[in-house]
Amino acid sequence: MARKTDVPSYYGEPRKYDPNFRGPVQSRSCTDVVCCVIFMVVILGYIALGTVAWIHGDPRKVVYPTNSRGQFCGHKNTPNANKSRLFYFNMLKCANPAVLITLQCPTTQLCVSKCPDRFATLLDAWNTKNWVYYKQFCQPGFEISSKSIAEVIRDEDCPSMIVPSRPFLQRCFPDFITRNGILTVANATLFKDGDNNERSVLDLKDAAKATHSAPTELWTNVTGGISSLLNAKEVGMKIFEDYANSWDWILCGLVITMVVSLAFILLLRYTAGVLLWFIMFGVIAAIGFGIWHCYWEYSNLSDKRGASITISDIGFHTDFSIYLQLRQTWLIFMISLSVIEVIIVVILIFLRTRLRIAIALLQEGSKAIGYIMSTLFYPIITFFLLAICIAYWAVTAVFLASSGNAVYKVTAADDKCMYANLTCSPKTFSQSNMTKVCPGSQCMFAFYGGETVYHRYILVLHMCNLFMFLWLVNFTIALGQCTLAGAFASYYWALKKPNDIPACPLYSSFSKAIRYHTGSLAFGSLILSVVQMIRIVLEYLDHKLKGSQNKCARFVLCCLKCCFWCLERFIKFINRNAYIMIAIYGKSFCTSSKDAFFLLMRNIIRVAVLDKVTDFLLFLGKLLISGSVGVLAFFFFTRKIPVIQEEVPSLNYSWVPLVTVIFGSYMIAHGFFNVFAMCVDTLFLCFLWDLEANDGSPHRPFYMNKTLRSILNKKNVQTTSRI
Numbered sequence: 001m002a003r004k005t006d007v008p009s010y011y012g013e014p015r016k017y018d019p020n021f022r023g024p025v026q027s028r029s030c031t032d033v034v035c036c037v038i039f040m041v042v043i044l045g046y047i048a049l050g051t052v053a054w055i056h057g058d059p060r061k062v063v064y065p066t067n068s069r070g071q072f073c074g075h076k077n078t079p080n081a082n083k084s085r086l087f088y089f090n091m092l093k094c095a096n097p098a099v100l101i102t103l104q105c106p107t108t109q110l111c112v113s114k115c116p117d118r119f120a121t122l123l124d125a126w127n128t129k130n131w132v133y134y135k136q137f138c139q140p141g142f143e144i145s146s147k148s149i150a151e152v153i154r155d156e157d158c159p160s161m162i163v164p165s166r167p168f169l170q171r172c173f174p175d176f177i178t179r180n181g182i183l184t185v186a187n188a189t190l191f192k193d194g195d196n197n198e199r200s201v202l203d204l205k206d207a208a209k210a211t212h213s214a215p216t217e218l219w220t221n222v223t224g225g226i227s228s229l230l231n232a233k234e235v236g237m238k239i240f241e242d243y244a245n246s247w248d249w250i251l252c253g254l255v256i257t258m259v260v261s262l263a264f265i266l267l268l269r270y271t272a273g274v275l276l277w278f279i280m281f282g283v284i285a286a287i288g289f290g291i292w293h294c295y296w297e298y299s300n301l302s303d304k305r306g307a308s309i310t311i312s313d314i315g316f317h318t319d320f321s322i323y324l325q326l327r328q329t330w331l332i333f334m335i336s337l338s339v340i341e342v343i344i345v346v347i348l349i350f351l352r353t354r355l356r357i358a359i360a361l362l363q364e365g366s367k368a369i370g371y372i373m374s375t376l377f378y379p380i381i382t383f384f385l386l387a388i389c390i391a392y393w394a395v396t397a398v399f400l401a402s403s404g405n406a407v408y409k410v411t412a413a414d415d416k417c418m419y420a421n422l423t424c425s426p427k428t429f430s431q432s433n434m435t436k437v438c439p440g441s442q443c444m445f446a447f448y449g450g451e452t453v454y455h456r457y458i459l460v461l462h463m464c465n466l467f468m469f470l471w472l473v474n475f476t477i478a479l480g481q482c483t484l485a486g487a488f489a490s491y492y493w494a495l496k497k498p499n500d501i502p503a504c505p506l507y508s509s510f511s512k513a514i515r516y517h518t519g520s521l522a523f524g525s526l527i528l529s530v531v532q533m534i535r536i537v538l539e540y541l542d543h544k545l546k547g548s549q550n551k552c553a554r555f556v557l558c559c560l561k562c563c564f565w566c567l568e569r570f571i572k573f574i575n576r577n578a579y580i581m582i583a584i585y586g587k588s589f590c591t592s593s594k595d596a597f598f599l600l601m602r603n604i605i606r607v608a609v610l611d612k613v614t615d616f617l618l619f620l621g622k623l624l625i626s627g628s629v630g631v632l633a634f635f636f637f638t639r640k641i642p643v644i645q646e647e648v649p650s651l652n653y654s655w656v657p658l659v660t661v662i663f664g665s666y667m668i669a670h671g672f673f674n675v676f677a678m679c680v681d682t683l684f685l686c687f688l689w690d691l692e693a694n695d696g697s698p699h700r701p702f703y704m705n706k707t708l709r710s711i712l713n714k715k716n717v718q719t720t721s722r723i
Contacts, residue, residue: 024489024509028516028586035526035589036519039475046468049461050396057399065109065170069426070406070445073111073170083111087137087172089159106411108156108442112137115165115172122149122160137162156442238652245649246657249636250664253657257629257665261672262376264621268676269366273359276617280348287341294334301327353711354606358613360707361687365679368491371498374506375487375679379671382480386473393469400461409446412438463533470532474525478579482513482521484675485682486583492686493584493703509583517582520589524575531568538564580682596685603688614680618673626666633661 030036064072065086074084089108116137125134126149135142138158153160165172243250310328324330348355369375410429412420417438424434429443486509494500502508513521538561545554574593577600581592600607635641637654651657687704694700696714709715 024486024493024512024584025586028512030516030519031582031586031588032517032519032523034519035523039471039518039522039526042468042471046465046472049464049468050392050399053396053399053403053461053465056403058402065111066406066445067111068109068442068444070408071111080111083113085112085115085167085170085172086110087112087115087159087165089156091174106444108139108159108444110137110139112172115167115175116162117164119163120161122153122158134158134162154439239656242651242653242656243660246637246651249649250657250660253629253633253661254664254668256632257625257668258672260625260629261621261669264625265366265376265672265676266370267366268617269363269370272362272366272617273356275620276355276359276613279620280344284341284344287337287344291334291337291341294330294337297324298327298330298334301325301330351605351609354609355613356711357606357687357708358610360705360711361610361680361683362614362617363707364492364683364705365488365676367497368488368679368683369676371491371501372487372505375484375675376672378480378484378506379675382476385476385479389469389472389476393465396465397462400458400465403458407446408443410434410438410441411444412441417441466536467529467533470529471522471525474528474532475522478521478525478575479510479513481576481678482517482579482583483510484678485509485580486512488679488682489580489584489686492683492690495701495703512586513583516586520582520592521579523589524578524593528568528571528575531564531571535561535564535568576678576681577685580685583682584686599685599688599692602692606688607684610680610684614677618677621673622666622669625669626662629665630658630662633658 064075066072067080067086071080072078073080073086075081087110088105089110091105091107113136118133120130120134122134125131126144131144135158139156142157147155147157152158164175166175167173304325309326408424408426408429410417410419410422410424419434419438419441424432424443426443429435434441434443483506487505490502490505490509491497494502538557542554542557542561545557574597577596578589578593581587581596582589585592585595587595636644636648637651637657639648687708690703691712694702696702696709696717698717702709702714704714
């Protein structure tokens with residue numbers, strides 16, 4: 001029987017009936033074996049790369065902090081064996097975005113035996129009895145000389161100030177904590193200053209004002225540094241306190257999100273149609289009201305003086321309220337809304353059947369998940385596998401980065417220094433011309449590297465590490481998609497549901513994907529990884545060319561980035577549908593991609609309608625769930641629910657747990673709805689194949705449900721039609 005299709009037959013002939021097909025193929029053979037072998041070999045190579053990185057990398061460089069001279073802090077048999085803490089002269093410089101690129105904080109870092117336990121400024125300690133204590137935080141060997149204080153701070157011979165700190169990960173961090181709204185230092189409200197006198201913590205903000213012998217600019221910087229440090233530390237500790245006090249309630253909110261997401265998906269079988277049509281008619285009514293309002297404004301302005309002037313007469317104005325006083329503006333609004341209204345009504349009239357099919361598939365997807373509830377928890381396995389990939393990539397990257405000897409670079413006080421970021425030698429730096437040309441510049445440790453063959457190719461090894469990371473991540477996602485597709489396909493091709501659904505469909509689908517189709521999944525993920533790697537290289541080049549004046553090169557690069565972004569989206573779409581076909585029919589990646597693409601192109605309008613309807617409903621569901629849980633969290637954390645006011649924890653910022661709950665709720669709903677979207681896509685491909693291959697006769701019955709058959713005016717003539 002001929003089939004009506006949406007496009008010409010050059011997208012392939014409709015699927016022919018296969019009398020042996022009874023759902024996902026059981027008797028399979030391995031597909032894309034060559035790619036499977038390559039994938040296994042590359043994984044072994046990746047393990048070898050990690051081993052090489054471990055051998056050449058120095059674990060001490062990861063475990064022990066390194067000072068500005070490239071020396072370990074606290075490691076035995078080193079000059080700093082008894083100095084296990086790393087002290088930063090000016091930690092505020094570590095907040096510079098450039099740190100993310102250079103991976104080095106542009107301030108002097110010193111190994112100390114213990115973190116400072118008092119507040120003092122260089123001016124307080126200069127030529128006083130407190131210099132003995134302050135000196136241990138200056139450069140080794142530094143003595144009071146003919147240098148001025150400004151020059152000492154410029155050359156970073158000594159820090160401009162020290163504040164009470166405590167070690168964290170062997171680094172000294174300022175120890176400002178808020179307890180019950182009161183700022184404390186090391187859990188105390190009083191501390192000793194440079195003269196061993198007790199002072200209040202709040203005096204820190206006014207420390208610079210007490211001294212009048214220093215240059216104004218210097219003390220302005222010190223005061224600003226103290227204030228910024230106090231404010232940042234205070235806010236950070238308040239946020240940490242809020243998390244510590246409300247973590248159990250945050251977890252409770254996320255559990256509620258899981259329950260609501262599951263309920264929303266299961267209830268879609270009853271509410272999908274009502275929800276969609278309600279929204280559609282609501283949009284039509286809203287636009288209709290907009291048309292009426294525009295007409296009302298247009299009529300009211302008919303008697304107003306000056307309202308008949310055209311927009312072209314008054315020209316462009318930044319105050320857009322001027323345009324609202326013109327009749328022509330409201331006429332344009334009214335015509336535009338009328339055109340939109342007509343388009344929507346026409347679409348609903350001519351695509352009503354396809355909209356009903358989309359709604360029926362959404363309802364069927366809800367039923368499928370209700371019968372195979374285990375699929376909702378498969379993302380946990382995907383998350384676990386992704387965590388392993390990320391951890392291995394990160395560890396390998398760290399050990400690659402710690403390979404070789406210490407490399408030093410010039411850190412200049414002035415960004416205009418011509419020698420900034422050039423390599424240098426700390427032994428000869430003080431005698432070089434760099435210190436004269438760039439006063440205040442220093443030769444500081446930057447990273448580990450070298451000139452051996454291994455280190456010359458360290459960038460290539462980093463690129464290989466990144467590429468394998470992308471490949472494994474995409475393979476993990478592909479495995480999850482293929483597994484879920486096989487489970488949902490077994491539901492669709494069960495003639496009598498739920499009796500004909502095989503036992504443990506998720507486990508069976510996962511076993512088939514791993515045993516027979518590792519090569520096909522690796523092939524699809526390899527293609528996607530190559531495109532993603534190219535996009536990363538383009539982003540790197542774009543970063544390098546940001547200061548370039550070559551507009552042609554920037555334009556070409558922008559076009560390439562746009563093209564490869566579109567290509568990545570297209571490949572993801574093709575791969576997703578190819579994995580569904582692999583899970584059902586067990587063919588190779590290329591064959592499955594071609595079959596899926598041609599099948600979708602023969603039904604392109606149905607594809608477009610279903611895709612938009614599904615995306616719209618799922619996005620609405622995510623907003624509805626995260627918004628509802630967010631509103632509940634808002635009323636709870638702001639003590640607006642009288643019944644449980646006493647249970648609400650004391651918070652510094654109520655927005656901290658609120659934002660966490662909203663973001664976490666959206667991500668949880670996104671994870672649940674991704675499974676549902678995969679279910680709908682699988683059922684849709686099965687439906688299209690079913691429509692082409694079967695005709696409803698006793699030997700070729702339709703597997704689609706009664707709702708879909710009634711929409712298409714199809715029926716099964718056999719006496720044992722499905723329920």
